[in-house]
Amino acid sequence: MPERLSDEAELEIVQGVLEKISANVSMLVDRDIRVGEVSTSHVTERPVGKDVVHISFKLGLSNSAGESGQGCLLIPLPDALSLACYLMMFSEGDVQLQREKQELDESSKDAILELGNFIGAAVDEVLRLQEDGLAARMQGCQGVRSDVRPALDYTEGSELLVGRAPVQIHEFPEFEMILMVPPLPLGAA
Numbered sequence: 001m002p003e004r005l006s007d008e009a010e011l012e013i014v015q016g017v018l019e020k021i022s023a024n025v026s027m028l029v030d031r032d033i034r035v036g037e038v039s040t041s042h043v044t045e046r047p048v049g050k051d052v053v054h055i056s057f058k059l060g061l062s063n064s065a066g067e068s069g070q071g072c073l074l075i076p077l078p079d080a081l082s083l084a085c086y087l088m089m090f091s092e093g094d095v096q097l098q099r100e101k102q103e104l105d106e107s108s109k110d111a112i113l114e115l116g117n118f119i120g121a122a123v124d125e126v127l128r129l130q131e132d133g134l135a136a137r138m139q140g141c142q143g144v145r146s147d148v149r150p151a152l153d154y155t156e157g158s159e160l161l162v163g164r165a166p167v168q169i170h171e172f173p174e175f176e177m178i179l180m181v182p183p184l185p186l187g188a189a
Contacts (some may be wrong), residue, residue, distance in 0.1 A: 010184060011040045013126065014163030017179060020122040021073070022167065028118055029086035036166035036174070044157050046149040047074070047164075047178055053102065055080040056142045056150035057116045059123055063186040064133030070153040071160070071181030073119055077102050077143065079167075079175050084111035086170075099172070104143075116141045134185060152180075159183050 015038040026033040054074045062068040075083075078099040085095040088111050098108070120138025127134035144150045154160070163179040 007040070010161055011038065011163075013130065013184060014038055014040050014161070014179060015165075016126045016129075017123050018163060018165050018167075018177060020126050021119050024118050024122045025083060025115065028115075029083055031086055031170040033170075034168045035177075036168075038163055038165040040161060040163050042183065043160050043162050046152060046154060046160065047162055047180060048147050048149055049074045049076060049144060049178065050146060050176075051076075052146050053077040054144045054146070054150070055112060056144050057119045058139040058142065058150075058152070059120060059181065060137050060139045061127070061181060061186055062135050065186075067186040069182035069186055070139065071179070072150050072152060073123075074144070074150060074178040074180075076175050079169055079172065080112055080115070081108060082169055082172060083115055084108045087111045087115060112141055130185065150180075 018035050018038055022033040022035045054076050057073040057075070059071045059073065060068065061071060081098050081102065081104070082095050085098050085108070088107060090098070104112070116138045120136060123136040127136050142151060159182075160180045161183050165177050166174045167177045168174045
């Protein structure tokens with residue numbers, strides 16, 4: 001069983017993941033996405049998104065030894081909707097309207113799923129650079145009520161690596177992006 005990475009190495013990976021997601025999605029939607037200071041911690045309880053419904057972009061992680069785990073990226077619904085609307089080339093006014101309504105129709109659901117594919121590819125790109133042969137793939141999206149833990153293939157009380165960063169899309173208010181994954185490399189104690 002491999003040893004857990006150092007805190008500095010984990011921070012570097014999580015920061016790389018969040019920055020790669022932001023860079024790839026920014027290029028896709030043609031809007032600036034800024035990531036603030038990233039922090040990491042080990043927890044034994046899945047974090048919750050506060051105050052509003054969040055979209056959980058589920059990630060399947062695996063390594064060359066055949067070990068696997070599941071994690072997710074939590075983004076508040078208004079911000080996920082903004083990205084989906086930009087992907088569908090909505091006007092600024094229509095994006096603002098969708099942020100306020102916070103309702104998903106079929107086209108916005110499809111756009112959020114497409115966004116999830118780009119998120120999964122960005123996570124995979126960063127993890128594949130690790131010597132442990134880590135890989136990631138998108139496993140779908142789910143709406144999660146505020147202050148409710150996202151559904152994951154997870155044993156309660158198991159350790160999770162959690163990354164948090166303030167993020168701002170275009171000129172909208174800053175929000176907290178939360179990444180949660182099994183400890184890296186997979187199979188680490």
